Amino acid sequence: MRNTLFAIIAASIAASAALGADAPPVSSAEGRDNRVPGALPAAQVPGTTAPAASRFIYATPEEEYPPYGGLPKELWPFANTEPYYRYFVTRMPFRGPGRDYPPEANLKSLRIGLVDAPKVGANWERSVRTREGIVLAMEEANLERGPGELPFDLIEHEGIAQWGGAANLAAQLADEKVLAYLGTIDGTDAHVALRVTLKTEIVMVNTSDPDQTLTETQIPWLIRVLPDHRQEEGRLAELMVRTCGCKRIAVLRAGNRFARVGAHQFEDFARRLGCPVVQELLFSPGATDIPYQIAAIKESQPDAIFFLGEPNDIGRFAKQFRQAGVKARFFGTDLLMEDGFLQNAGDAAEGTTFTFYSDPTRQDPLWTEFSARFKKRWGHEPDTYAAYAYDGAEILLHAIRISGPNRWRIRDGVYNLDYYQGVTGWMRFDGTGSNTAPVCIVRYEKGRRVFEPQVEFAPPSNAGTLTRSP
Amino acid sequence: MNLKRSLFAVTTAALAFSVVVLGGGYGLRAHQRIRSGRPDLGLVSCTHCHQGSLNKMPWAKARPHHDSPGGMVLSPDGKRLFIALDDKDEVAEADVATLAVLRRAKVPGGPFGLALDAQGERLFVACQHVDQVAVLDTSDLAEKARVSVGVRPTDIAFCPTRGGERLVVTNSGSDDISILSPSPLAEVARVAGGREPYAATVVDGGRCVYVANRMAVHDGQLAPPASEVTVLDPASGHIVNRLALDSAHMAEGIAAVPKKGWVLNTMIRVRNLVPITQVKDGWVMASGLAISQADGAVTQVPLDEANASFSDPSGVVASPDGRRAFVASGGSDVVTVVDLDWLNSWLSRASPADRGDAIMDMAFSYHYVLARIPTGCNPKHLALSPDGSRLFVAERLDDSVLVVDTASLKPLGRIVLGDGGRNDPIRQGERVFTRARYTFQGGFDCRSCHADGHVDGLSYDFDGSGVGDNLLDNRSLCGVAGTEPFKWNGRNPTLQFQDGPRFARVLMRTDPIPDPQLDELATFILHLPPTRTIPWDQVGKPLTPAQQRGRDLFFATKRPNGTPIPRSRQCQVCHRPPLYTNRLIASVGTQGRRDPKEGFDTPHLIGVGASAPYLHDGRARTLEEIWTVYQIDDLHGVSSYWTKLQLNDMVEYLRTL
Amino acid sequence: MKNRLSPPFAIVIGLASALSHAQGMNAPAPAPGAGPLPIPVVSRFENFGEKDGIPSHKVHCVLKASDGRIWIGTPNGLCVRQDNGTFRRYGTEDGLSHLTVLSIAEDPATGDLWIATLQGLTRLSGGRFTAFTQTNSGLPNNVVYGVAVAEGTVWAATAAGTGAYDLRTRAWKPYDQTNTVMNEPWCYAVAPGKGVIYLGVWAGGVVEHDPHTGTFKAYRDPDGEFHIALATDSGPIVDVTSWVAYDQGILWQGSYFGLARYNTGSATWRTWVQDKTPLLSNFVNTVFAHGRLGWVSTDRGVSVTDGDNWVNYLVDKEGRGVVRIYRPGKPPETRMMTTALPDGFIMAVWADDHEAWFATSNGLSHGVFTVSSDSSALTSNP
Secondary structure: OHHHHHHHHHHHHHHHHHHHOOOOOOOOHHHOOOOOOOOOOOOOOOOOOOOOHHHEEEOOOOOOOOHHHHOOHHHOOOOOOOOOEEOOOOOOOOOOOOOOOOOOOOOOOEEEEEEOOOOOOOHHHHHHHHHHHHHHHHHHHHHOOOOOOOOEEEEEEOOOOOOOHHHHHHHHHHHOOOOEEEOOOOHHHHHHHHHHHHHHOOEEEEOOOOOHHHHOOOOOOEEEOOOOHHHHHHHHHHHHHHHOOOOOEEEEEEOOHHHHHHHHHHHHHHHHOOOOOOEEEEEOOOOOOOHHHHHHHHHOOOOEEEEEOOHHHHHHHHHHHHHOOOOOEEEEOHHHHOHHHHHHHHHHHOOOEEEEOOOOOOOOHHHHHHHHHHHHHHOOOOOHHHHHHHHHHHHHHHHHHHHOOOHHHHHHHHHOEEEEEEOOEEEEEOOOOEEOOOOEEEEEEOOEEEEOOOOOOOOOOOOOOEOOOO | OHHHHHHHHHHHHHHHHHHHHHHHHHHHHHHHHHHHOOOOOOOOOHHHOOOOOHHHOHHHOOOOOOOOOOOEEEOOOOOEEEEEEOOOOEEEEEEOOOOEEEEEEEOOOOEEEEEEOOOOOEEEEEEOOOOEEEEEEOOOOEEEEEEEOOOOEEEEEEEEEOOEEEEEEEEOOOOEEEEEEEOOEEEEEEEEOOEEEEEEEEEHHHOEEEEEEEEOEOOOOOOOOEEEEEEEEOOOOEEEEEEEEEOEEEEEEEEEEOOOOEEEEEEEEEOOOOOHHHHHHOOOEEEEEEEEOOOOOEEEEEOOEOOEOOOOEEEEEEOOOOOEEEEEEOOOOEEEEEEHHHHHHHHHHOOHHHHHHHOOOOOOHHHOEEEEEEOOOOEEEEEEOOOOOEEEEEEOOOOEEEEEEOOOOEEEEEEEOOOOOOOOHHHHHHHHHOOHHHOHHHOOOHHHOOHHHOOOOOEEEOOOOOOOOOEEEOOOOOOOOOOOOEOOOOOEOOHHHHOOHHHHHHHHOOOOOOHHHHHHHHHHHHOOOOOOOOOHHHOOOOOOHHHHHHHHHHOOOEOOOOOEOOHHHOHHHHOOOOOOOOOOEEOOOOOOOOOOOOOEEOOOOOOHHHOOOEOOOOOEOOHHHHHHOOOOOOOOOOOOOOOHHHHHHHHHHHOOO | OOOOOOHHHHHHHHHHHHHHHHHHOOOOOOOOOOOOOOOOOEEEEEEEOHHHOOOOOOOOEEEEOOOOOEEEEEOOEEEEEOOOOOEEEEOHHHOOOOOOEEEEEEOOOOOOEEEEEOOEEEEEEOOEEEEEOOOOOOOOOOOEEEEEEEOOEEEEEEEOEEEEEEOOOOOEEEEOOOOOOOOOOOEEEEEEOOOOEEEEEOOOEEEEEEOOOOEEEEEOOOOOOOOEEOOOOOOOOOOOOOEEEEEOOEEEEEEOOEEEEEEOOOOEEEEEOOOOOOOOOOOEEEEEEEOOEEEEEEOOEEEEEOOOOEEEEEEOOOOOEEEEEEOOOOOOEEEEOOOOOOOOOEEEEEEOOOEEEEEEOOEEEEEEEOOOOOHHHOOEOO
């Protein structure tokens, strides 16, 4: 309810700014208002699902963002030293040309790319759900296209598991003349695709990779709508050290890049809070038994264990820890939301606490109406991947609507976004282009997921001075 | 009673025998099925897996060596002819006036290509078996220096340049070209050639060097092949041009034409994508001459006539006045004399279309072919005296050099180097191998597709009906002993069967090779050793770490996570060493839409690094493509877990076989 | 809401800002009696675009080959400048592995060009293209960002590692996180050094590799953080490396976070960021090393520096060329030029002692140097 109230307030603020603002052209190339003739601004049409323009609050040029994703200063690196230089205080502009380039000749549709996960691997199921959210958004958008307006067209590619395949797919999407694209789940894939994005100048909206380093590249062709691991682990570290009073934290993580990046971030936070972890041990993804790791962690007498890995693996190991007599509290990140953890952990899941992005039990209309539409389309409830994918697609579709078929202006419409109210709640994009909306805390109690009340947030009253893409 | 006893004994013995035989047979079959991972396998010979030692292969045994003349070069005064005798590891010096062999010098390593410096004081020898160039002092034929070059050097050219003297060496086995400084002898550059650089000629006194590349570049299964003529600046080592001889392969002869600024290439115009049944219409192969002009234009003209072919054009030389060229046709035992003045006149007025069509006009050659000079067996290399008055023809399989008076085109005699090896069945078989008379109108011979017994890198349309497109990759004959059955469908149990009457009907389109000659041919082929794919100085050396890792993958029985690899998909089960084949039909997911069956003969892998393209129809251009493009569901070995590093390791290992 | 500044006022503010920045920046103390500017200065830009046969706005890279020909890589093919000044284009129909050409290198031994594209590495030799892809060769990945040739080896920086192709053995050796000190396999650039090779690694800083000994050494951001540069002159500016270049003992690291330079003789680092130093922008696309100079391509123009002196080329809002010269201990000089780069978004530079070529987002530009290297040869004051 409060979310809705904030939405209304923010929408009012944004709308009034839009109406009152003369929207003067700004002084740098990155901020020019070079709308392609014929491109129509989005307007909320009664009875449709197109998001109101007021749900998009764009950045003021040269606006400053809070350092380090808005985390408390005690979690910052070298917090007690003023560094020589701070990055991401402002967003890296794109200073190149292109905004006045004419659209491709003989366009028959507005092509949006999607890089799915490879069919082999744990991310495939998440990718399927991601796709469902995107397809729903595009179907709804196409229903609202007026006469003479080009339809949106999804150009989809299954991921390639090996050898930097996402880079090849990103290059292929450029050949296929997409205006923008969505993807990917795997952090490595997202990273390699991002680098191609810079060369091909096609904006990318990531909806499902929580690796905080993804947007820390200064490449102004990417935003991520999913809160990242920094947000999750900062929150977790505070919870474990400050709230729960944990003194001896052990880390068990998968031996892959995803878990390595996440674990090191968490360890930094724990150390900065005065509680360096006592153990960091690895396991091979898919391993069935890890007696040596369990023995070593048990010997270190932890009062908390932080897990990073696939939920099936973690569930199995949680059970083994309990069987080995380890009584430490269990903590983890969003993946523990998945059923695989609960199924494999059984009773050992009790009390396990983890972070999650957006509370699916909340009742604000945007979420509940989306859930209903989603269930009608796909026959089941949306999960977090579907929801964030839907929001990511909505941002992209909106950018195309207001920009026309021009990749550079679509980039402006995506990358310059400061706040967006989606079905997952309000998003707040930082200087890297990552959503820093607060994450929520979930706990397993008697086999059920119990959501702690989410930190409410909405754009400040002075947020944004333009309600359209600058 | 006795009868009863006898009957009982016989019955018991018979039963026991049956039990032993049937039980043993059952056990043997079970063993074979388990070890091969093929539950469908019928009882097969134990030798499919238990292959014995390579040392027992025919090609590994001692054989007679012959005085086969290879490259030749004349002294600047035209009085002495130096002849490379690669099979004997010798270089011979002959007196041009008396035709007598004056001296022979031992030059280890298969001396094949020769070049002299401008003064005729240093003889440079390309030693193809040891990947080296040797320098001999012509005064005493003593070896003064040696240097390593690329793999299997076949020719060498001496040229003065603005940067000093240079030697250009064609490294046929490593597809590159070495540029050497003669004093001191050292390699100064190595540049990529086409496929199998084979011969070189100096143009404009050293301004550039043209290199003939014998094998066609395979650039896609259904793309017409093209041999490359590599043009390089020997002073800088830079590649100036890469001319394409369209639809040509076996382009192994090259000669600069003085005063015309041309370079001539011998070549076979091959139409491998035309059904092989068209042999009878002369559509599959034709011998030709390619003329490369200074502006880069290349025109192909035929050497054949409407009803007579002159197969395997090889050596070519041009007279010092640039008016005539001489071309050796190794399969037809003739030297063709070409009127270059006529061709010059025609080229000056021919339209681009005329030039493009000329090679197709079998009646065209009568305009410029002045004569056909009969020679001994398998004429290959040619040399002209500096004044152009004498032509020297290396009759490779007769161990002699024919000397021809270029004015009268009459033979003047022979330099006799050896006895011709008439009593050596291997040598006799090689004669059959290179003889075009067994094919329709002498259009080609075995060597036309299997130079040195190896491959030509092409896939041929062997569709029997003549209307389909059943491409089959040409397989190497080198190291083929012990790998029967032959043919991609594995139907031919012996080479005699393979090359017998059916082969004559399908391919040769003439009478079959008579049985005695067929046996000799089989003998020759079985004695062809495997193609060496690694540098000589690496032979016998331990594998590099990458090669060793590749070998471990090849012999892997489990994935890294411990999951077993089914035996039927372990590399080493089907490609079982030492021959790297179990000689069985296997299905690896490569059946094409025109292939009647999904199974194909498992090819041996010895020399596989040099036999691209791959798979039964040549669809894979490189070894990598077998697994990156044409692998389906891990049917051709389990490769889905390989990293790129591991694939590279595997390829590195395969290239050592 | 910010108000837009009128152009003249903006220029004044900009100049004042530049002055104040220059005075406050971390340049070394002025050398007494400093001589002529040790950096050649462009007096005139000659621009080439679609009217000259360049098939796209953007030019990714430029190379002057040893035979004097100018080659450029664009999103729409490879081009060579012909004698008549127009550009001839080569595309996939000619054998190029992909239209998008990102980098070009010449093999000094053979004159062959090696062309990095979004879909493989292509060799141009004697007029013939040969494509190497991750499926037909040992190339680690098809997306090739940078290429260099040194000592008979072609080095290709790809999205999944650097591939080393031995031109003699035809063997590929991939370098990635499994066999080097890289954290990640994503490579952006490669630069041959003196007996070593430098790999620009995304999130891995710069990796120095000695192919003769097989050893690796990683140069990493000392603070290890993307959000800050804790201190100056202490190592790579950040671990996200966008480019590396080397000449005469000087290694340059470009990134989207600024610029760093490593003097291999003294083993010392220097770093530069926008606003606090003369570096035009933190967004460094590439660096071209020539002698002691680094030609730095940024999204706001070109910075040329020897580490102490700087010459910056910008394009003002009216499209006019501006050159700013910074010398230690002297106030910056700002001059207007009679010609300008076609765009401020510079992708790459090629330069020698006599001329410079600029690959920009709006065509190619030829920089003609002043006869004297002193800045007094500049055309006019603003």
